[in-house]
Amino acid sequence: MLLRLPTSVSEAREYLAEGAIPVGGATLVWAAWQRDGFPEQAVSLRGVPEATVIGDGVLGGAVLLHQVDDRVPEVLRLAAKGVGTGAVRRTATVGGNIAGSSLRDLLPAAIVLDARADVLTADGVDEVDLAELEAKSPVLLALRWREPVKGSYTKVPDPAGGEVPSIVAAAVDTEGVLRVAVRERYAVSSGSVEGGAGMVEAVGELFRGELSGVSEVVRGLVRGQVARVLEF
Ligand SMILES: Cc1cc2nc3c(=O)[nH]c(=O)nc-3n(C[C@H](O)[C@H](O)[C@H](O)COP(=O)(O)OP(=O)(O)OC[C@H]3O[C@@H](n4cnc5c(N)ncnc54)[C@H](O)[C@@H]3O)c2cc1C
Incomplete structure (x- = not known):
């Protein structure tokens, strides 16, 4: 296998x-790769400044x-810190996690930051939303977001006893929009509430809407994280 180490976006695209x-x-x-055979060429972006x-x-x-x-918001930092073991975290990358793995612990954190993704395409660099990143797993150059006012993140063993830990992330942006993202088993759901809503109103709106499928136990976690970011 030839490992390519480009030092620019255009070289990486080639x-x-x-x-x-x-x-x-x-x-x-x-x-x-050991099991199925190595590809002829692989490309790492570790020499590409962007x-x-x-x-x-930006991350x-x-x-x-x-x-x-x-240098990144706490919600994203805690997500990265909670992935696997120290050995995994010393080797695994943001792109491999969010665009290339099935657990994607970083995804709920990126969602509540309302992050966008710069991805490499045949023609250059495109900005796509996280739904497209999740659906198509394009090559991730970087995530970018606007700094939130406050964020909150928790990862706990699946209350139902499953193998995949549950994650709840929440953040409020500068316009007062509250975003919440939940991972239960492998499913990620998320919702947002416009600025000005109080805790009870915000949580009620989320559970009637995009988070209606979230289990009762995880709803308790959502309430806790929302209370933290709304400071109730
Ligand atoms: C012991 C162990 C425990 C783990 N625990 C967790 C956990 O708790 N939570 C969690 O979320 N994950 C967990 N993982 C998964 C871990 O996050 C992944 O191993 C890691 O994200 C993959 O990163 P990598 O950089 O090594 O990717 P690679 O192994 O190099 O690549 C994985 C996939 O991502 C693709 N890829 C790599 N870079 C990019 C890019 N920039 N853009 C698009 N696609 C890309 C590759 O083509 C490949 O398909 C665990 C893994 C291990 C081994």
Whole structure:
């Protein structure tokens, strides 16, 4: 396998056009490659400046999870900190997690930040929303967002005893919009409430709407996180 290490977006796009497979820390793909055979070419974005930036509302796709520090909002930092083991976090990347894994712990945090994704396409760099990132797993160059006023994140063992921990993330933006995202088993659901709603009103609206499928136990977690960000 030839590992390509481009130092610019245009060079990365050339390798992708040649069929190189994107690779982050290879924490997920290595076992599959050993089992099924290595690709002819892989491409890592770790030498591409746009993919390694942290801070000022941007997080590069090639940033290692353990590098995600207080230059990003707490909600995203806690999400990265909660992934797997220290060894995984020292190797796995933001792009591998959010665009390439099934658990995607970073996704609920990115949703409540109302993040957008810069992705590589055949023609250049496109900005897409997280729904498209989730559905199509394009090559993630970076996430970008506007700083929230306050965010909150929790990851707990599945209250129903399943293997996948439950996640609840919440954040309020500068216009007072409250966003909440929940992962229960592998399903991620999210909703938002316009500024000015109080805790009871906001939670009621979410549970009647986009979060209507969330279990009763996880609803308790949602109430807790919403109370934190609305400071009740
Ligand atoms: C022991 C263990 C525990 C784990 N626990 C958790 C957990 O608690 N929560 C959680 O969320 N995850 C967990 N994971 C998954 C972990 O987050 C992934 O291993 C990691 O996200 C993959 O990152 P990577 O950079 O190593 O990706 P790789 O293994 O290099 O790639 C994985 C996939 O992502 C694609 N990819 C890589 N970079 C990009 C990019 N920039 N854009 C688009 N696609 C890309 C690759 O083509 C490949 O399909 C765990 C993994 C392990 C091994």
